[in-house]
Amino acid sequence: MFSFSLQRVAALVAAALPLVASAAPFTLDAALDLAVQRSEAARSARAGRASASEAARASAQPPDPMLRAGVDNLPATGADRLNSSRDSMTMKRLGISQEWLSADKRAARQAAADAEVSRESIAIRVAEAETRLQTALAYIDAYFAGESLKLARLTEHHVHEEGAAARARLSSSTGSSQEALAMDAARGIAEDDTAEVRQQQSAASVALRRWTGQSPEELPAMASIPIPSEAEFVANHPSFVSIERGIEVAKQAAAVASSERRPNWTWEVSYGQRTGYADMLSFGVSIPIPIAREQRQDRETASKLALVDKAEAELAEASRMATAEYQSLASDAQRLGERIERYRQGVVAPAAQRTAAALGGYRSNQTALTALFEARHAEVDAQRKLLGLQRELARAQAQLAFKPLATGAQP
Numbered sequence: 001m002f003s004f005s006l007q008r009v010a011a012l013v014a015a016a017l018p019l020v021a022s023a024a025p026f027t028l029d030a031a032l033d034l035a036v037q038r039s040e041a042a043r044s045a046r047a048g049r050a051s052a053s054e055a056a057r058a059s060a061q062p063p064d065p066m067l068r069a070g071v072d073n074l075p076a077t078g079a080d081r082l083n084s085s086r087d088s089m090t091m092k093r094l095g096i097s098q099e100w101l102s103a104d105k106r107a108a109r110q111a112a113a114d115a116e117v118s119r120e121s122i123a124i125r126v127a128e129a130e131t132r133l134q135t136a137l138a139y140i141d142a143y144f145a146g147e148s149l150k151l152a153r154l155t156e157h158h159v160h161e162e163g164a165a166a167r168a169r170l171s172s173s174t175g176s177s178q179e180a181l182a183m184d185a186a187r188g189i190a191e192d193d194t195a196e197v198r199q200q201q202s203a204a205s206v207a208l209r210r211w212t213g214q215s216p217e218e219l220p221a222m223a224s225i226p227i228p229s230e231a232e233f234v235a236n237h238p239s240f241v242s243i244e245r246g247i248e249v250a251k252q253a254a255a256v257a258s259s260e261r262r263p264n265w266t267w268e269v270s271y272g273q274r275t276g277y278a279d280m281l282s283f284g285v286s287i288p289i290p291i292a293r294e295q296r297q298d299r300e301t302a303s304k305l306a307l308v309d310k311a312e313a314e315l316a317e318a319s320r321m322a323t324a325e326y327q328s329l330a331s332d333a334q335r336l337g338e339r340i341e342r343y344r345q346g347v348v349a350p351a352a353q354r355t356a357a358a359l360g361g362y363r364s365n366q367t368a369l370t371a372l373f374e375a376r377h378a379e380v381d382a383q384r385k386l387l388g389l390q391r392e393l394a395r396a397q398a399q400l401a402f403k404p405l406a407t408g409a410q411p
Contacts, residue, residue, distance in 0.1 A: 025220040026214060026216045026219060026220070027220055027222075027223075028136065028139050028222050028223070031135055031136075031139050031208070031211070031212050031214075032132050032135055032136065032402075034212045034213065034214070035131050035132065035134075035135035035211040035212050036128050036131055036132060038212070038213060039127060039128065039131040041127040041130065041131060042124055042127040042128050042131060044127070045120070045123040045124040045126070045127040046124055048120045048123055049117060049120035049121050049123070049124060051120075052113070052116045052117045052119075052120040053117050053120075055113060055116070056110070056113035056114055056116065056117050059109045059110055059112070059113035060106040060107070060109055060110040060113075062098070062099070062100070062101045062106075063098075063099045063101065065096050065097065065098045066096065066097045066098070067095075067096055068093070068094070068095040068096065068097055068268070068270060069093065069094050069095075070092075070093050071084055071090065071091070071092055071093065072089075072090070072091045072093055072272065073087065073089040073090050073091060074090055075087050075090065084275075085275040086275075088274065088276070088277050090274065090275070091272035091273065091274050091280060092272065092273045092274075093270050093271070093272045093273075093282075094270060094271055094273075095268055095269055095270025095271065095282070096268070096269060096270075097266055097267065097268035097269075097286075098266065098267055098268075099264050099265075099266045100264060100265045100266065100267065101264055102259075102262065102264075104259060104262075105256075105259045105260075105262075105264075108252070108255045108256045108258075108259045109256055111252045111255065112249070112252035112253055112255070112256050114252075115245070115248045115249040115251075115252045116249055118245055118248065119242070119245040119246060119248075119249055122241055122242055122245050122405075123242070125241075125405045125406065126238040126241070126242060126405065128405075128406065129238055129402065129403065129404065129405045129406060130238070131211065132402045132406070133398065133399065133402040133403055134211060135208075135211040135212060136398040136401075136402050137395055137398055137399075138204065138207040138208040138210070138211055139208055139219070139222075140222070140391060140394045140395055140398060141204040141207065141208075141391070142201070142204040142205055142207070142208045142215070142219060143219045143221075143222060144387055144388075144390065144391040144394070145197070145200050145201035145203075145204040145205075146201055146217070146218065146219055147387055148197050148200070148201075148384055148387055149194070149197045149198055149201050151380050151383055151384050151387070152190070152193050152194040152197040152198075152384075153194055154380060155190050155193065155194075155376070155377060155380045156187075156190040156191055156193075156194050159187045159190040159373070222394065225394070225397045225398060225400075225401045226401060227330075227333070227397060227400050227401060228400065228401065228404060230323065230326050230327070230330070232404065232407070233322065233325075233326040233400065233403070233404050234319055234322040234323055234326065235404075236404035236405045236407060237318065237322035237325075237403065237404055237405075238403070238404075238405060239318040239321065239322065240315065240318045240319055240322050241405055243311060243314050243315045243318050244315055246311050246314075247308060247311040247312055247315060250304065250307045250308040250310075250311045251308055253304045253307070254301060254304035254305045254307070254308055256304075257297075257300045257301040257303070257304045258301045258304075260297055260300065260301075261290070261293055261297045261298070261301070263287065263288035263289075263290060264288070265285055265286065265287050266285070266286040267283070267284070267285050267286075268282075268283065268284050268285075268286070269281075269282070269283045270282045270283070325403075326400065329396050329399050329400050330400065332392075332396045333393060333396040333397055333400065336389055336392055336393040336396060337393060339389055340386065340389045340390060340393060343382075343385070343386055343389060344386060347382045347385075347386075348379075348382045348383060348386055351375075351378050351379040351382040351383075352379055354375045354378065354379070355372075355375045355376050355378075355379045357375075358371050358372045358374075358375035358376075359372060359375075
């Protein structure tokens with residue numbers, strides 16, 4: 001009986017967990033984590049790293065041995081032509097050969113393969129950083145579209161209230177037909193504006209669903225986004241880090257090319273069987289003779305070293321680009337912050353005061369209904385423009401925060 005009760009409790013808890021999870025707010029952090037988990041670009045990069053890791057395990061292995069079999073000194077003419085058992089010089093041979101790879105060459109090839117694995121690992125972090133950035137931008141757009149829709153609905157609500165008041169005033173002969181007609185026109189404009197903003201919110205929700213698989217109707221207010229320093233931004237910029245790892249790959253490839261100046265030796269052992277005579281054992285070593293290192297091996301090494309110079313130049317250019325990008329975004333964020341504060345104090349606050357004054361005047365029959373509508377409409381317009389500035393600021397901050405690779409992340 002007791003175990004049955006426990007089973008029922010466990011079943012109830014399991015059934016309630018999805019409800020609890022669905023009730024949890026869909027925060028920016030939750031959206032970022034979910035987007036990274038379902039990112040196909042990150043999965044592709046992980047497959048690339050797995051491929052490089054498997055190749056690295058085989059890179060330092062020696063070449064496979066070669067089995068050699070044949071017949072030596074088989075008569076080609078005469079009475080014993082093509083007879084392998086009549087002539088004493090004819091010998092059936094079976095042997096094995098092995099190319100010898102020095103420890104230095106194996107180490108160079110292993111280092112080159114490990115550098116490639118490291119570069120593929122960075123590709124995972126680059127894919128995750130791009131996913132986080134695009135998700136953050138989509139979340140910001142969806143959040144501010146929802147806030148803008150709230151203001152559009154507020155305007156529509158105000159117009160409906162004031163339209164009803166205008167019709168009431170007209171029926172009581174205290175208002176005018178022009179006032180009622182103006183409110184009717186304003187109602188149509190407000191409804192069309194709400195429909196337009198709703199369409200924008202729908203598009204923003206689709207973009208958010210593309211990254212997270214979810215698009216809640218209500219998004220919570222975002223917390224402040226921590227901004228990295230310029231040095232941190234540049235050092236973790238995807239282009240900078242990728243090229244930095246590419247330099248190591250190029251250097252290791254140059255080391256492998258340089259090691260090829262020393263040729264690989266090949267040893268061989270074979271056993272020869274003769275009919276009616278003693279069998280033969282043969283062994284030997286094959287040594288390639290580089291007769292023009294400066295025209296072949298040295299040129300291949302120089303080719304790889306030129307790629308190192310190319311990557312180093314690209315790294316310097318990437319550093320300049322990342323620095324300029326940071327300074328541009330930081331300047332935009334600072335300018336937008338100043339504009340927001342100035343606009344809040346110089347426009348939004350006076351607009352709210354104007355609405356309060358118009359409402360008081362309307363209640364005391366000293367202000368026309370259209371004046372109240374104009375004041376309310378101006379206040380909402382000011383708040384919507386403020387939302388637009390805040391959205392641009394949030395997007396600039398998101399690019400500063402999420403463009404670099406996440407520090408301390410393990411791919």
